[in-house]
Amino acid sequence: MPERLVVIGGVAAGMSAASRARKLRPEMEIVVLEKGRDVSYGACGLPYFVAGLVARPEELVVYDARFFREKRNIDVRLEHEAIAIEPGKKTVHALRSGSQPVAVRYDKLILATGAAPVLELPGSQRPNVFHCNTLAEAIRLRRFLEEHRPQRAVIIGSGYIGLEVAEALVRRGLEVTILERSNAVLDGIEPEIEQKLEQALAAHGVKLRKGAEAKSILGTGEGPAQGVAYGLSGHEAADLVVFSAGIRPRTELAAEAGIAIGPTGAIATDERMQTNLPGHYAAGDCAEVHNLVTGKSDYLPLGTTANKQGRVAGENAAGYAARFDGVVGTLVTRFFELGLARTGLSVAQARAHGFAAMQVTVSAYTRAKYFGGKKFLLTLIWDQASERVLGCQIAGEDDAAKRIDTAAMALHARMRIEDLLYVDLSYAPPFAPVWEALLVAANEARKQGHRA
Amino acid sequence: MPERLVVIGGVAAGMSAASRARKLRPEMEIVVLEKGRDVSYGACGLPYFVAGLVARPEELVVYDARFFREKRNIDVRLEHEAIAIEPGKKTVHALRSGSQPVAVRYDKLILATGAAPVLELPGSQRPNVFHCNTLAEAIRLRRFLEEHRPQRAVIIGSGYIGLEVAEALVRRGLEVTILERSNAVLDGIEPEIEQKLEQALAAHGVKLRKGAEAKSILGTGEGPAQGVAYGLSGHEAADLVVFSAGIRPRTELAAEAGIAIGPTGAIATDERMQTNLPGHYAAGDCAEVHNLVTGKSDYLPLGTTANKQGRVAGENAAGYAARFDGVVGTLVTRFFELGLARTGLSVAQARAHGFAAMQVTVSAYTRAKYFGGKKFLLTLIWDQASERVLGCQIAGEDDAAKRIDTAAMALHARMRIEDLLYVDLSYAPPFAPVWEALLVAANEARKQGHRA
Numbered sequence: 035m036p037e038r039l040v041v042i043g044g045v046a047a048g049m050s051a052a053s054r055a056r057k058l059r060p061e062m063e064i065v066v067l068e069k070g071r072d073v074s075y076g077a078c079g080l081p082y083f084v085a086g087l088v089a090r091p092e093e094l095v096v097y098d099a100r101f102f103r104e105k106r107n108i109d110v111r112l113e114h115e116a117i118a119i120e121p122g123k124k125t126v127h128a129l130r131s132g133s134q135p136v137a138v139r140y141d142k143l144i145l146a147t148g149a150a151p152v153l154e155l156p157g158s159q160r161p162n163v164f165h166c167n168t169l170a171e172a173i174r175l176r177r178f179l180e181e182h183r184p185q186r187a188v189i190i191g192s193g194y195i196g197l198e199v200a201e202a203l204v205r206r207g208l209e210v211t212i213l214e215r216s217n218a219v220l221d222g223i224e225p226e227i228e229q230k231l232e233q234a235l236a237a238h239g240v241k242l243r244k245g246a247e248a249k250s251i252l253g254t255g256e257g258p259a260q261g262v263a264y265g266l267s268g269h270e271a272a273d274l275v276v277f278s279a280g281i282r283p284r285t286e287l288a289a290e291a292g293i294a295i296g297p298t299g300a301i302a303t304d305e306r307m308q309t310n311l312p313g314h315y316a317a318g319d320c321a322e323v324h325n326l327v328t329g330k331s332d333y334l335p336l337g338t339t340a341n342k343q344g345r346v347a348g349e350n351a352a353g354y355a356a357r358f359d360g361v362v363g364t365l366v367t368r369f370f371e372l373g374l375a376r377t378g379l380s381v382a383q384a385r386a387h388g389f390a391a392m393q394v395t396v397s398a399y400t401r402a403k404y405f406g407g408k409k410f411l412l413t414l415i416w417d418q419a420s421e422r423v424l425g426c427q428i429a430g431e432d433d434a435a436k437r438i439d440t441a442a443m444a445l446h447a448r449m450r451i452e453d454l455l456y457v458d459l460s461y462a463p464p465f466a467p468v469w470e471a472l473l474v475a476a477n478e479a480r481k482q483g484h485r486a
Numbered sequence: 487m488p489e490r491l492v493v494i495g496g497v498a499a500g501m502s503a504a505s506r507a508r509k510l511r512p513e514m515e516i517v518v519l520e521k522g523r524d525v526s527y528g529a530c531g532l533p534y535f536v537a538g539l540v541a542r543p544e545e546l547v548v549y550d551a552r553f554f555r556e557k558r559n560i561d562v563r564l565e566h567e568a569i570a571i572e573p574g575k576k577t578v579h580a581l582r583s584g585s586q587p588v589a590v591r592y593d594k595l596i597l598a599t600g601a602a603p604v605l606e607l608p609g610s611q612r613p614n615v616f617h618c619n620t621l622a623e624a625i626r627l628r629r630f631l632e633e634h635r636p637q638r639a640v641i642i643g644s645g646y647i648g649l650e651v652a653e654a655l656v657r658r659g660l661e662v663t664i665l666e667r668s669n670a671v672l673d674g675i676e677p678e679i680e681q682k683l684e685q686a687l688a689a690h691g692v693k694l695r696k697g698a699e700a701k702s703i704l705g706t707g708e709g710p711a712q713g714v715a716y717g718l719s720g721h722e723a724a725d726l727v728v729f730s731a732g733i734r735p736r737t738e739l740a741a742e743a744g745i746a747i748g749p750t751g752a753i754a755t756d757e758r759m760q761t762n763l764p765g766h767y768a769a770g771d772c773a774e775v776h777n778l779v780t781g782k783s784d785y786l787p788l789g790t791t792a793n794k795q796g797r798v799a800g801e802n803a804a805g806y807a808a809r810f811d812g813v814v815g816t817l818v819t820r821f822f823e824l825g826l827a828r829t830g831l832s833v834a835q836a837r838a839h840g841f842a843a844m845q846v847t848v849s850a851y852t853r854a855k856y857f858g859g860k861k862f863l864l865t866l867i868w869d870q871a872s873e874r875v876l877g878c879q880i881a882g883e884d885d886a887a888k889r890i891d892t893a894a895m896a897l898h899a900r901m902r903i904e905d906l907l908y909v910d911l912s913y914a915p916p917f918a919p920v921w922e923a924l925l926v927a928a929n930e931a932r933k934q935g936h937r938a
Contacts, residue, residue: 076854079854087856194914336913337920338911362910364912375912402528439892440892442910447896447899447901456810458812458816459891460817460888460890462530462820464825468793
């Protein structure tokens with residue numbers, strides 16, 4: 035009997051894992067249990083599908099279940115919700131189509147159970163209340179927009195998905211209000227960068243209420259939501275409510291099976307993505323990640339990390355030796371023309387980890403002005419004691435935000451300010467200014483160091 | 487009497503040096519001797535001025551001589567050609583306006599004498615023969631284009647400046663032929679990348695003759711050039727000829743003064759940009775540079791390096807301690823919509839330096855297709871023995887070429903293939919695909935390594 039790999043969850047991490055294992059082990063039996071009706075879709079593209087920039091849902095689906103079954107010999111079982119794992123018997127128990135019990139034996143198991151919204155509010159089952167975390171939910175939201183033509187939307191939470199949904203709804207002609215319980219948009223963003231974002235929100239007519247914690251969804255009977263109550267006595271009227279207040283790892287299945295949960299609340303793994311139970315791996319939004327800047331476990335659920343972890347888990351489950359060392363915390367998003375990116379730690383995060391964090395913000399052009407260059411902001415964060423670079427944030431138009439990758443490489447290489455002063459970055463008028471913002475920032479950081 | 491710094495040459499390296507010294511030492515006397523009529527212009531923008539994308543020459547001049555005199559208290563002397571240095575007497579001898587001898591005493595000297603075209607051909611003094619290496623020459627070329635409306639241009643040499651001038655002349659409506667004596671466009675370019683460039687040249691109607699070494703400029707009497715003779719018996723008719731066949735460092739002044747010339751033929755310096763004579767520095771296109779990939783001296787004249795070397799030379803001449811560790815050989819250019827970039831060594835260069843060089847070429851998108859993403863090529867070059875990354879080249883539209891900076895950082899940090907497999911580069915559909923080309927290439931390289 036061939037060895038059998040079972041993967042729970044068929045989105046980014048799960049399908050990456052299954053595909054990698056198949057590539058390395060043509061004879062292995064591979065089963066994917068997916069509770070929904072879709073596999074392998076680009077969840078990061080959902081807001082652009084809602085906006086209509088992506089015309090059809092199929093464009094977000096990299097490959098469908100049939101492709102995996104027929105071309106990759108992966109036994110994808112849709113509408114199979116795993117409900118229990120018995121590690122002793124190496125068996126997963128699932129419900130097919132919500133009711134039929136199924137038991138699936140495995141030799142190796144990969145948990146890619148994803149994440150769930152953090153926030154549950156009274157009234158959130160009303161028909162015009164949405165999340166934007168699955169393809170099915172995004173399709174429901176878009177259909178609602180097209181059929182009901184709502185005018186006022188309230189978005190609860192201003193993380194990067196909230197911002198992307200805000201853009202989508204503005205493009206659809208809605209009046210948008212964001213309720214953010216903290217005092218800043220985008221968690222861990224530095225003040226100068228945050229200010230740029232607030233300007234862009236205002237320029238596109240988005241109303242932002244900071245320090246406004248959503249309390250309940252307003253409405254009568256079973257009818258649609260009519261607004262959101264927040265804070266002590268605030269309320270905001272709405273024809274449409276979208277939740278985007280953060281996610282938490284789905285770990286119930288793992289925890290009940292005796293798989294260790296880490297300090298962040300997500301499934302703990304080693305660098306091979308193996309949990310405390312040999313042969314049991316975890317990857318994607320349900321799993322922890324090693325933060326290379328802090329040297330500690332972290333929870334940073336992102337599509338790109340899910341793909342990498344999935345690939346590594348799949349490779350190891352197939353009997354090979356792959357290693358995922360960790361991330362530096364790189365993120366990019368945009369609100370209309372304004373690109374926003376970060377990598378590493380913010381000043382507050384760095385201080386919380388015991389670093390003597392300093393920061394400097396500079397501006398520079400993306401390219402020569404006669405090639406349409408735009409001025410953008412770059413914040414560099416470093417440790418005063420060691421001069422080690424700890425983080426970088428960018429806000430700007432044109433291709434400014436993608437420059438974060440250069441800083442991400444510097445974090446991977448544990449570079450110090452001195453190492454960045456004269457790095458040989460590419461220059462030509464259609465592409466860059468003579469002094470890239472990162473170099474300008476490193477030179478300013480050096481000056482601050484001398485003064486300190 | 488205040489200490490006096492004299493800088494020979496007032497373009498990128500020279501004015502960077504003077505400005506840096508001024509900033510650090512308000513009381514220092516600073517004199518710049520510039521043989522031409524312009525200082526501090528963006529030489530890399532000259533082809534775009536010829537094309538007309540930059541309307542007026544003033545747009546290329548960062549600051550003019552008057553600005554430096556009045557705002558920065560730098561004694562810029564235009565039309566002062568240095569003709570001899572007496573290190574024993576710490577004196578530079580110059581000719582003012584081509585004839586009046588002037589002697590200028592110094593305490594510290596910075597040589598920023600730049601570079602001269604390599605190739606001298608019979609007939610190159612004809613009125614419709616141009617270089618494109620100074621602002622004055624670019625103005626003369628553009629005026630010629632506007633007044634004489636030439637139809638056929640021959641460009642001698644296909645380095646990046648030749649390509650940029652070719653684009654400029656195509657934009658001006660000329661039929662353009664490039665004569666390249668070697669068998670490849672752009673020195674040190676890998677075959678797959680070169681092929682992309684040749685396709686772009688053909689698509690824009692540029693005729694490329696490879697293996698065609700220019701021998702003389704054809705014409706009668708003192709009259710205009712009528713064409714270029716090449717190879718054994720070839721000739722190409724032309725109303726306009728532009729030289730772009732490489733440059734060599736201007737070192738005559740230095741050599742005659744006993745300043746050491748390095749193995750590359752350029753002025754040798756230490757990491758502080760000091761020559762063998764204490765207090766005598768060199769920076770920019772006249773100076774060598776330390777190549778961090780090979781660990782040896784190199785000659786890689788580029789504007790961005792000139793600015794950095796100038797800054798470091800100025801800082802040290804002002805009594806501070808700055809260090810320029812070297813470059814990894816990063817270059818970016820474009821031909822119309824096709825961006826081309828490289829960093830580090832080509833396979834041939836790497837092998838010449840004793841590395842067991844391997845390469846792989848992959849393609850990936852710049853961003854999601856629904857955001858106008860374009861497929862581009864990336865070639866990764868590494869050493870099979872150590873797995874150290876040695877170079878990277880990119881050809882593609884959109885913002886593909888600027889991604890070379892990520893590879894440049896990897897070279898600075900001496901990363902190995904294994905370090906690149908899962909680097910935390912930024913991902914979101916408007917900016918990137920899930921797997922950046924660099925990561926795809928590293929994974930392919932790893933596979934090749936296993937097979938070998």
